[in-house]
Amino acid sequence: MVAHAYTVAFEGVEARSVEVQCAVTPGLPAFSIVGLPDKAVSEARDRVRTALSSMAIALPSKRITINLSPADLPKEGSHFDLPIALGLLAALEIIPKDAVSQTCALGELSLDGSLVPVIGALPAAMAAANDDRSLLCPRASGAEAAWVGACSVIGAASLLDVVKHFNGQSVLETASPGEVTADPTGRDLRDVRGQERAKRALEIAAAGRHHLMMIGTPGSGKSMLAARLPGILPILSPQEALETSMIHSLAGLLDEGGISRQRPFREPHHTASMAAIVGGGRGAKPGEISLAHNGVLFLDEFPEFARAVLETLRQPIETGEVMVARANAHVKYPCRFMLVAAANPCKCGYLPDPARACSRAPVCGEDYMARISGPLMDRFDLRVDVPPVSFTDLDLPASGDTSQSVALRVQAARDIQTARFEHISGLRTNADTEGQTLEEIAHPDAESRALLLRAAERFGLSARGYHRVLRVARTIADLEQSATIQRPHIAEALSFRLPVGASG
Structure with a gap:
């Protein structure tokens, strides 16, 4: 069974859409990530496994394969944690597949399941708007991403909040743009x-x-x-x-x-x-x-x-x-x-x-x-x-x-x-x-x-x-x-x- 989630990879100021394909198939237990990931992306499997374990979700004794498409595009950064976790949760039928496929996600996972802010939320929101998707990101990054205004931005504090949101148990509020910061130099x-x-x-x-x-x-x-x-x-x-x-x-x-x-x-x-x-x-x-x-x-x-x-x-x-x-x-x-x-x-x-x-x-x-x-x-x-x-x-x-x-x-x-x-x-x-x-x-x-x-x-x-x-x-x-x-x-x-x- 294959589930699809979406995120972005950065090329300069451009954020290119990346499809996260998750397959859970019979075979020897394994968790592999393919599609030209760097070290931070490859390490996501350990962060995702431990974060799910903190929510009392055990991975099945099957072969789990995560493919990041397009495969020839370099994938760098810890923001792939959240979309990988979403794809895996959708493949395990814990959250609805259709809701995940309509969302662009980025965020780093802590071992306790909380979401850590990442860089690039603003260009990611631009890419999500172009693809007609909403953006799911850590709560601390939501105010930044909401400045785009062309897409719905949802900020979550933890992976558990994300699961409750997609299952309709506790719907997360849409993020609001942050305040315009002033920088008075006081130098005349x-x-x-x-x-x-x-x-x-x-x-x-x-x-x-x-x-x-x-x-x-x-x-x-x-x-x-x-x-x-x-x-x-x-x-x-x-x-x-x-x-x-x-x-x-x-x-x-x-x-x-x-x-x-x-x-x-x-x-x-x-x-x-x-x-x-x-x-x-x-x-x-x-x-x-x-x-x-x-x-x-x-x-x-x-x-x-x-x-x-x-x-x-x-x-x-x-x-x-x-x-x-x-x-x-x-x-x-x-x-x-x-x-x-x-x-x-x-x-x-x-x-x-x-x-x-x-x-x-x-x-x-x-x-x-x-x-x-x-x-x-x-x-x-x-x-x-x-x-x-x-x-x-x-x-x-x-x-x-x-x-x-x-x-x-x-x-x-x-x-x-x-x-x-x-x-x-x-x-x-x-x-x-x-x-x-x-x-x-x-x-x-x-x-x-x-x-x-x-x-x-x-x-x-x-x-x-x-x-x-x-x-x-x-x-x-x-x-x-x-x-x-x-x-x-x-x-x-x-x-x-x-x-x-x-x-x-």
Whole structure:
């Protein structure tokens, strides 16, 4: 007698449907799981047997075979425990087969039969909705999965609760979506003394999702500025929140089912490996660039990162996605992030100060910045000097715009871009535009074009650099609510594009 249950296997952010076929046949007593399971799935037979024993359910002295179909798809993770147990209970006619076949299940079993939360409940709910099934998961994962809304999500505390539910003895309630979590940083842009030019660059970068490079001496405020970037970014749209949360669900970063509307801000250490930044390792897990999807990736001490790691960023920056290729897996993750990098001007950090610079200046600065390749540096839309702040400026009272006032301007500019790209698939911000679309939205007047051409010729701007200046100018015009790109917009965009000065 064969019973069928359903679950999912994860390939990147995609959850593929898996049919769990359970057969109890005459023969020597055995419990085998086939269908390309990994070690965690193979060990499910011991967890399932002990969990059933805790419910006073003894397995028959027959041959039990569990087949995970499709058989050529790798199955990884402990979330196969619950569907295997359901298939076995249905094959033993303890619960109705038809009810099990209409449910997608995932969850890890403890030895006492309780259900342990697992990663991936959100993408699993998406797959269940596509297959027109309900989702059965641990109670702690129910609030997360319920955000999908397109399918019924049932959270259970134990396997015994599941049996009672399917037999109609004690029907479980449908899970409700978790609360939207808030992430108030309490860090205000007004706390930063001076650095008005760097603050302006931060505002432009936030408004158009432009990549930003900050170069300055130690203690000048680069990390302090970057830490205040989340406070001026717009909240995630519902679609963006779902995209980001699916990746965080696979990484186990969602907190008790709460989906955050705050944009992710990831700041890995410069000792991070390539697999940690780009993704990979066991199971080809998402890396920092994918965890920063729709948010910010802040790389402090940028030249200190391994050269190979930095070079792998070039393609994801352009395409907005990364393919993690391994011998047994090829997984694609989205990674449309805003890159913010900070660097000292040289190894000692005091190149602009003759009194404190090392004896190798200025050669040390050239050697240090040479760790960043030209093609990678060309991908930064904005480059800004962050000079040291004098002690007299530190004694002055806080002044300038608050994060709240800057955030309002950024949101207004983003609203313009949302309306502009409403009917264009794949485009959300000015930084995403290219080709004919860029020519249409960023068409400068004759005077502005003449200025841009002279600057491109004099400073040797690449074709990529030329287009990035246009994108930044379009964002500056949006911040000023201007329908056309004018000469001051081009001039300011160029000022952030040209090589930094002595301190950078």
